[in-house]
Amino acid sequence: MTTIPQAPTASSDQAMWSRVLTLHAHVERQLTQTLQRKHGIGLSEYRALECLAQAADGELRMQDLADKVGLGQSSVTRLVARLNTAGFTFRDLCPDDKRGVYAVITDEGRQRYAAARGTYGDVLSAALNAAGAVPELTRTVQALRSGG
Amino acid sequence: MTTIPQAPTASSDQAMWSRVLTLHAHVERQLTQTLQRKHGIGLSEYRALECLAQAADGELRMQDLADKVGLGQSSVTRLVARLNTAGFTFRDLCPDDKRGVYAVITDEGRQRYAAARGTYGDVLSAALNAAGAVPELTRTVQALRSGG
DNA sequence: CAGAAGATTGCATGAACATGTATCTTGTTG
DNA sequence: CAACAAGATACATGTTCATGCAATCTTCTG
Numbered sequence: 001m002t003t004i005p006q007a008p009t010a011s012s013d014q015a016m017w018s019r020v021l022t023l024h025a026h027v028e029r030q031l032t033q034t035l036q037r038k039h040g041i042g043l044s045e046y047r048a049l050e051c052l053a054q055a056a057d058g059e060l061r062m063q064d065l066a067d068k069v070g071l072g073q074s075s076v077t078r079l080v081a082r083l084n085t086a087g088f089t090f091r092d093l094c095p096d097d098k099r100g101v102y103a104v105i106t107d108e109g110r111q112r113y114a115a116a117r118g119t120y121g122d123v124l125s126a127a128l129n130a131a132g133a134v135p136e137l138t139r140t141v142q143a144l145r146s147g148g
Numbered sequence: 149m150t151t152i153p154q155a156p157t158a159s160s161d162q163a164m165w166s167r168v169l170t171l172h173a174h175v176e177r178q179l180t181q182t183l184q185r186k187h188g189i190g191l192s193e194y195r196a197l198e199c200l201a202q203a204a205d206g207e208l209r210m211q212d213l214a215d216k217v218g219l220g221q222s223s224v225t226r227l228v229a230r231l232n233t234a235g236f237t238f239r240d241l242c243p244d245d246k247r248g249v250y251a252v253i254t255d256e257g258r259q260r261y262a263a264a265r266g267t268y269g270d271v272l273s274a275a276l277n278a279a280g281a282v283p284e285l286t287r288t289v290q291a292l293r294s295g296g
Numbered sequence: 297c298a299g300a301a302g303a304t305t306g307c308a309t310g311a312a313c314a315t316g317t318a319t320c321t322t323g324t325t326g
Numbered sequence: 327c328a329a330c331a332a333g334a335t336a337c338a339t340g341t342t343c344a345t346g347c348a349a350t351c352t353t354c355t356g
Contacts, residue, residue, distance in 0.1 A: 008276070008293045013269070014268070014269055014272060016292050017276075021218060022218060023168075042314085047169075062332075062333065063331095063332070070169060070173030071316095072315070072316055072317085073332080073333070073334095074315080074333085074334075074335080075314070075316075077335085078335095079314090082314095094332090097323075098322080098323055098332095099324070099331065099332040100332060100333085101334095120162070121161070121162055122158065124158070124161050124162060124165055125158050125161045140292070143291040143295035144164050144168065144288070145156045145160070145161070146291065146295075147290065147291035147294075180316090190340080219341080219342095220341075220343085221306080221307070221308095222308075222309080222341085223340075223342070225308055225309085226341085227340090229308095230340095245305090245306085245349075245350075246348080247305065247306045247349045247350070248305095248307085249307065
């Protein structure tokens, strides 16, 4: 049986998005709770650390970090402030543009990220499996894992 | 070229979920801003009105509503309080279990929902199209629209 | 079986916190 | 200097967690 191309309708988009929202809520809740409980960090903190750990020299401009983690600019100012307080990052002024600020990950930040990373992957996969077992979400999870 | 079945790995799950998050952030931001600007309601309010409008007799127990909109119980208490203040719902005591409370949608609530519904569908589809045009997200959007 | 003790359920409320919008400060550039 | 860019901050809003309270259910006892 082949897939028949079908123009997406506003209605089918809404039904699809509704399932995405359900999936998103479930998975993010699992991740939030487990990361907080086992590693003492929130989801935004974790994702910021991930971005920084993977960035060249472990540093990113504030606005770049905002784009990567999907938050607004002001939220990232405070997010980085929390990471600084925790000792996971420090702020560094951009030498050639004194308006600019780099958030730079510390060794301690990398260690916490490394410690949390395994948990994150495990919980994510488990949450996706659990969601995939719900009839309503089975096809959504399958579609995402296959081609998404 | 056929699709080769592949067990999902923790790593592929993470890459997939990262794209879902990006998509989610973009789409929800569009919806939030447009609904707020054109109809003066937030996303949670809109979704609660939708659940209530589609429920039998236009009413739901608080906890049922919480499950449907993907929020915690206390969040829904406050959400319904906002809807009440706006005149979109009212609270009704459950006759056979005096602990229980129904949130009931009003005519005004149905009207606001009807007015916002078109906007919601339009913005959603437009946002999905826009996201689908981003190389990183093309396959994700396609997968969701096809089978998800 | 009546009745009370304890557990559970359904929701409300207060405090802490994260986020978005608007605005302000500072630095850059034409 | 005017216009703009990068961040920081003030304020309002929304969310969660912990807790409180009342109604209901369960279980045990006499």
